[in-house]
Amino acid sequence: MLRLRRSELCGTDASAEAAHPWAPVSTRGLPSAPAAVPPLEPATHAARPKPPRGGAVRGGVGGGAVRRGLGRGPCTAGAGPWRGGARASGARRAAGPDAGGSVRGGCCARYLGRCLRRRRSALRLPGASARCGLVMETQPRPFQLVVLGASGFTGQFVTEEVAREQVSPGRSSRLPWAVAGRCREKLQRVLERAALRLGRPTLPSEVxxxxxxxxxxxxxxxxxxxxxxxxxxxxPYRFYGEPVVKACIENGTSCIDICGEPQFLELMYWKYHEKAAEKGVYIVGSSGFDSIPADLGVIYTRNKMNGTLTAVESFLTVHSGPEGMCxxxxxxxSAIYGFGDQSNLKKLRNESNLKPVPIVGPKLKRRWPISYCRELNxxxxxxxxxxxxxxxxTQRYLHENLEESPVQYAAYVTVGGITSVIKLMFAGLFFLFFVKFGIGRQLLIKFPWLFSFGYFSKxxxxQKQIDAxxxxxxxxGQGYSQGFGPDKNKPNIRICTxxxxxxxxYVATxxxxxxxxxxxxxDASDLPKAGGVFTPGAAxxxxxxxxxxxxxxxEFSVISSSEV
Incomplete structure (x- = not known):
């Protein structure tokens, strides 16, 4: 970042310059410099010695490190007085006018000064005082949302949902968005399908x-x-997710995915959280059915409890119509590759070396692999x-960053009666056996309907199954009411949400x-202050x-809440 006199750049008065004569002025967003360096005007003090021959001019005037604000000008041949940027100009100020002539900051400073004077009126906000510095122009992006993979099976439903949201009654203006993928014809067919289902024949031309x-x-x-x-x-995100995360971070774009693969989600946090924070972008994984209902459900339960929530068990029940579910x-x-690579997930967690999250209240006991839930029969x-x-x-983030009491959590899925239990036991045994071997994984992938007993298919x-x-x-949940601590006391309040x-x-996701x-x-003001890689609950x-x-x-709702 160059340090130039504000009077040279913005036309400030002498009193303003006296207060902060060398206030920093960002060079980001300035026009590209010409290839040739403008000639210096004759110095009014002692002549500056010529730089040694063979010195390279990096990036041209106003380019390279100057635009990145690294404190080094483009004329970087040799060392000492031929270095541009803040450090060189500071050294010349300390040495007095005889050390560097009348041109402060070197040739790049002179060129930038002329550019800023020419564009002063364009870069300053209307009516803004010269003391306020410069306001750089930013180019808005053409699309607020882009659905990547719109021609995939889930992507087509996401595309339809964005199209539905585009014209929702609560929206004051139409949402600019786009679909992205490898094949233009497939993307067009997805838009035509959405247009037909929504009764909007002009939709393909609007996206x-x-x-x-x-x-x-x-x-x-x-x-x-x-x-x-x-x-x-x-x-699956373990194969195709990281290039998207990387591209979004490098280009200052936030990203949402619907991944249900713990290894990918945790790996992206360790690899890209700091980079995303530096860029100020938000990478939020598992933002579909995996795992917004569970993650936000725990937060909702905590918010609705009149006290301190310490432990939660969730039970998922899937309802299907006469044609069953698929x-x-x-x-x-994704499940096959995840279970087949569990050893690497354990290794990743061991290498992270995280401190354990404290347990508040009695430790939550895990149920047997097959258990009976009396509350749900x-x-x-x-x-x-x-x-x-x-x-x-999420609970780790809320505890470490927002100092909230952590909640223990366990998740289960109801399977109905004893017949369903036996059926799932056989399916689970087949799955866990075959997933350990390469040829077994190939068979599972090739014949999903057979090995899943009809629950999965290519x-x-x-549409009838989806609608029904x-x-x-x-x-x-259980916890402690206000004024009742966990020390040597059992939880005295229960809540059901x-x-x-x-x-x-394909609807809720x-x-x-x-x-x-x-x-x-x-809701930008309510997000974490810095960007990063987050869970839905953390974000x-x-x-x-x-x-x-x-x-x-x-719908989120409270079923019951009572003190024991």
Whole structure:
């Protein structure tokens, strides 16, 4: 960053200059410099010695390190008086006028001074005082949202949800957005399908189209430069997620994904959290059914308890119609690769060397692999998704950064009667055996319908199956009422809350993802102060996301609350 006299740049009066004669002025956003260095005017004091021959001029005037504010001018040949930038100008000021002539800051300073004087009126806010410095122009991005992978199975539902949100009654102006993928024809068909379902024949002409490929970093950069928030629907994320995260961070773009793979989510935090914070962008994973209902459900339960919440158990119940339920095999593949690579996840967690989060109140006891939930009158098994990993990371963040009391968490899924238990036991045994071997994983991927007993297929669910399905997630929490501490006391208050919504994978997930992205755009003041890689609960705990979800059909409610 160059230090120039404000009177030279902004036309300030002598009194202002006397107060801060060498106030820093950012050079970011200035016009590119010409290739040749402008000649210096004759010095009024002792002539400056010529630099040694062969010295390189880096980046041209106003380029290279000057634009990046590294304190070094473009004329960097040799050392000493030929260095530009703040340090050199400071040395010349200390040495007196005879050391550096009348041109402060070197040739680059003279050129920048002339540029700033010519563009003073354009760069300053209307009516702003000259004392306020300069306000640089910024180019708005053409799209607020870009759906990456819009032609995929889940991506087409996310595309439809964004199109629905674009013309929602509460929106004052239409949302500028685009779809992105490898094939323009497929993207066009997705838009035509959404237009037909929503009764908006002009939709394809209202939405931008960006052609990019996960294997082409340059195309991802171009895509990211055009978006404020990218909705990444390209999975499995362990194979295709990192290039998108990297491109978004490098280009100052926030990113939302619907990943349910703990290894990818935790690895992205360790690799990119600091880089995202430096750029001021938000990378928020697991923002679909995995794991917004669970993560925000725990936060909602904590907020509704009149006291301190210490432990929560959640029970997921999936309701289906007469045609049953089905899930696309993309989720099946993610589960196969995740279970097949559990050793690396354990290694990652061991290497992180995190301090344990303190336990408040009695330790939450884990249930048996098959247990009976009396409150719901159903058998249950542990939920094998990302919910536990995500909620624990959120509770760590809230405890370490916001000094909130951490909550213990366990997740289960109800499976109905004894017949369903036996069926799932056989499916689970087959899965856990085959997933250990390469050939077994290939068989699981090739025949998802067979090995999952019909729960997963390459075709995915039919529209009738989607329309007839829904989910309910019930939370049972315990804690201490106000004024009643955990020291040598048992929890004396219990609370039951519930999150319920439409079909989980292809209705609730797009709703959650789109509303999370809109929250990034609308509730910026309630987000964490610095950017980074976050869980949904860490990013949105103080925003209005729960209210947005309630309005879109994912309902949070309190069932009961009582003291023991």
């Amino acid at each position: 931008g189209t960006i052609i990019c490929d996960i294997t082409n970093p340059a195309s991802l950069d171009e895509m990211a430069k055009q978006a404020a928030v990218v909705l990444n629907c390209v999975g 899930i696309h095999d993309g989720t099946w593949k 159903s058998y249950s098994i542990p939920f094998m998704g990302a919910d536990v990993s995500v909620v624990r990371r 075709q995915g669910p039919t 399905s829904s989910f309910t997630m019930t939370f049972f 519930q999150v319920k919504g439409p079909e989980a994978g 797009p709703i959650a993802m789109v509303q999370a992205a809109l929250t990034l755009l609308s 949105f705990s103080r925003t209005k996301l729960i209210d947005r979800l309630n309005q879109r059909g994912i």
